[in-house]
Amino acid sequence: MNRRERVAGAIVGSAVGDALGAPFEFGPAGMFSASDGGGEMRGGGGWDPGEATDDTQMAIQVAESLLERGGLDPADIFARFQRWAADDPKDIGLQTEDVLTRGLPWDQAAAAHYRTTHRAAGNGSLMRATTAAVHFAPEGRQTTVDAARRISALTHGDPAAGEGVAIFHDLLRTALTGAHPLEDLTETLAAVHPDHRGRYATVTSPTWHPDDATEFNGAVWPCLGSAVWALRTTGNYEEALRAAIDLGGDTDTVAAVTGALAGAVHGLSAIPARWTDPLHVPLPGSGGRVLRLPQLLNLAEALARGDVPPHRAGPGSAIRGAGSPLWSDR
Numbered sequence: 001m002n003r004r005e006r007v008a009g010a011i012v013g014s015a016v017g018d019a020l021g022a023p024f025e026f027g028p029a030g031m032f033s034a035s036d037g038g039g040e041m042r043g044g045g046g047w048d049p050g051e052a053t054d055d056t057q058m059a060i061q062v063a064e065s066l067l068e069r070g071g072l073d074p075a076d077i078f079a080r081f082q083r084w085a086a087d088d089p090k091d092i093g094l095q096t097e098d099v100l101t102r103g104l105p106w107d108q109a110a111a112a113h114y115r116t117t118h119r120a121a122g123n124g125s126l127m128r129a130t131t132a133a134v135h136f137a138p139e140g141r142q143t144t145v146d147a148a149r150r151i152s153a154l155t156h157g158d159p160a161a162g163e164g165v166a167i168f169h170d171l172l173r174t175a176l177t178g179a180h181p182l183e184d185l186t187e188t189l190a191a192v193h194p195d196h197r198g199r200y201a202t203v204t205s206p207t208w209h210p211d212d213a214t215e216f217n218g219a220v221w222p223c224l225g226s227a228v229w230a231l232r233t234t235g236n237y238e239e240a241l242r243a244a245i246d247l248g249g250d251t252d253t254v255a256a257v258t259g260a261l262a263g264a265v266h267g268l269s270a271i272p273a274r275w276t277d278p279l280h281v282p283l284p285g286s287g288g289r290v291l292r293l294p295q296l297l298n299l300a301e302a303l304a305r306g307d308v309p310p311h312r313a314g315p316g317s318a319i320r321g322a323g324s325p326l327w328s329d330r
C-alpha cells in the first residue's frame with residue numbers, strides 16, 4: 001500500500017467515522033450494533049445518513065487555511081472557525097462556541113476562557129486534527145507536534161488538550177509511513193510534555209480499557225485512549241469503527257479519531273463504499289458548499305502534496321475528482 005492510499009484513508013476514514021457515529025452521540029454502549037440495520041450508516045439525532053458533523057467541518061476549515069495560506073497561519077484558521085460558527089452549524093462544542101464568539105483576538109480568546117473556567121480539556125481540538133496531521137507529517141515529529149499544539153490552542157487553552165492532539169499527530173505521522181503507530185508509542189510519548197506524559201501513557205497502554213476511563217469520553221484523554229484501544233483490538237477498519245461507536249458517549253468524535261488512525265493503517269480501500277457513498281460534509285460559512293468523496297480525495301491529495309486546493313474547483317469538480325490519479329489507483 002502506498003502513502004497516498006493511507007493519506008486518503010485517514011481523511012476519508014475520519015469523516016466516515018464522524019458521520020457513522022453522529023446519530024448515536026450521547027447514547028448508551030452497544031446502541032450502534034443494536035440499532036436498526038445493525039452497525040451501518042443511518043440518519044438520526046438531526047443528522048441525515050452520511051452527514052458529517054462539526055468534527056469534519058472544522059477539519060476542512062483547517063485544511064483550506066493550510067492550503068490557501070501556504071502553511072500554518074493561526075489567525076487565519078481562527079477567522080475561518082469564526083465564520084463557520086457564525087453561520088449556525090448544526091452542532092458546535094460548548095467550549096469552542098464560547099471561545100469563537102467572545103470577540104477576543106485569536107491569540108487571547110482560548111487563554112481567557114481557560115483562565116475563567118479551568119476546564120478546557122475537552123476533545124474538541126482533537127476531533128478536527130486529521131487534516132493538519134496529514135499536512136505536517138512529512139516534516140517530522142517535532143514540527144507536527146508543534147503545529148498540533150498551536151492549532152489546538154486556538155480554542156483549547158488547557159495544555160492537556162494540546163498534548164493529546166500532539167500524540168494524535170505523531171501516531172498518524174507514523175501510520176502514514178507504513179509502520180504501525182502503536183509500535184512506536186514509547187517514542188511518541190517521549191515527545192509529550194512531562195507534566196502530561198503519565199496520564200497519556202495510562203490511556204494508551206495495552207492494559208487500558210475504555211471502561212477504565214475516569215472521565216466521560218468527551219474529554220481528551222479517554223477519547224484518544226478509546227481510539228487507540230479500538231485500533232489495537234481490531235483487525236480492520238469496519239471492526240475498529242464499530243468498536244469505537246459501540247462505546248457510546250461522544251460517538252462521532254471517538255469514531256472520527258478512530259477512523260483517521262484506522263484509515264491510515266488499513267488504507268482507503270478498507271473503507272466500504274456503502275459508507276463513503278452517502279458521505280457528505282456541509283460547510284456552514286462557505287456559501288452552501290458541500291464536499292463529497294471526490295472532493296475529499298482531492299483535498300487529501302492536496303494536503304499530502306502541500307499545493308493549491310483543486311477540490312475548490314466548483315461545479316464539475318466531482319468529475320475532475322473521479323479522474324484524479326488517486327481515484328484511478330483504486
Ligand SMILES: [Mg+2]
Binds near residue numbers: 053055252253
Ligand atoms: Mg461532532
